[in-house]
């Protein structure tokens with residue numbers, strides 16, 4: 001690639017970014033380059049049948065079930081959930097069971113690596129509903145004994161009997177949405193709360209060894225001291241992992257609490273992060289909690305990553321831990337439920353559905369089919385955006401060739417402008433600015449799609 005060509009690519013990327021500015025978070029900008037199409041359940045089943053036929057022993061696959069209800073909608077919520085008092089749970093489970101059954105034949109000879117129940121608030125379900133859900137799941141699907149099996153919930157709905165049912169059914173990881181210990185902050189953010197200490201104590205008592213708790217940093221009315229105290233309390237209570245999520249601010253949230261002033265809202269969040277995180281990192285180190293050391297000090301408002309702390313060491317993402325279904329990720333995800341996402345790695349397909357019915361064959365899913373190049377580009381963009389680091393070894397393992405062989409000119413462009421630096425097997429992205437990173441990472445995508453993008 002000659003210098004003028006490289007400059008032209010960067011200016012096309014800048015023009016694309018101007019067209020999409022403000023329409024999606026910067027981390028999701030590449031979604032504008034992929035076209036979705038509607039696909040019936042029957043075709044989705046055929047795709048999974050093909051996946052099952054070709055699956056190699058080293059390919060991992062996670063199972064996700066979405067429970068889309070919450071007792072109260074938090075004002076900051078960006079997730080797929082509806083406020084409901086539980087009266088719709090039975091009919092929803094019926095729809096989930098039809099999907100479990102419809103796809104079960106396809107996975108007859110497959111053992112899922114890991115399992116995740118997310119939401120929404122899955123532990124809002126009654127003892128009987130949780131028990132039935134897990135029985136129906138295991139009736140149709142097999143799971144690796146040593147894989148992570150997570151159930152999410154709000155501490156306010158946790159009871160010893162629900163925890164025992166989960167434990168008896170092999171759930172080995174809990175994830176509680178705590179968000180803050182300050183009741184005034186939770187109340188003013190419309191959060192249904194209570195019972196954190198009891199929920200964690202019960203979980204320890206029932207024998208759970210892997211208890212994650214989420215905190216949010218940046219809530220309106222919150223202080224750095226609260227976040228530090230919250231982290232401390234969680235360690236004292238026996239949480240084995242704490243994930244701290246910088247609040248992703250929806251325009252409605254900014255309007256309600258900050259008079260529509262985004263800079264004010266982001267400034268509040270950044271000041272909390274800058275004040276609280278150094279202290280929290282110190283606490284984590286003193287208590288033997290792993291965290292991503294190389295990312296210290298890198299947070300900017302458009303990075304939207306979480307600060308993860310795990311007791312003892314990093315979760316084994318490569319093998320047995322559940323993680324999201326980003327295209328090009330390490331494993332496939334089979335998702336069931338309203339708003340669930342799925343990812344068929346071998347076939348380079350991602351799909352989602354807003355509402356499932358009791359007739360899965362005719363349900364309409366929205367699917368994106370990726371070309372080889374788009375799949376690789378999406379992987380590179382996702383990893384470089386979120387982690388700022390790519391292992392050449394991992395890349396070769398996953399895609400069979402070196403990143404420099406696939407993308408010699410794009411890597412040369414990044415090097416030319418000092419965006420990356422190599423250290424041994426690792427390639428680091430130098431810019432802490434998320435928008436700047438995306439501007440360069442767009443170079444990996446199909447040039448025609450970038451050039452011809454009309455802003456829609």
Ligand code: SF4
Pocket residue numbers: 069070072073074076077078079080081119120121154177
């Ligand atoms: S509990 Fe979670 S999913 Fe439910 S409304 Fe609150 S933020 Fe959204």
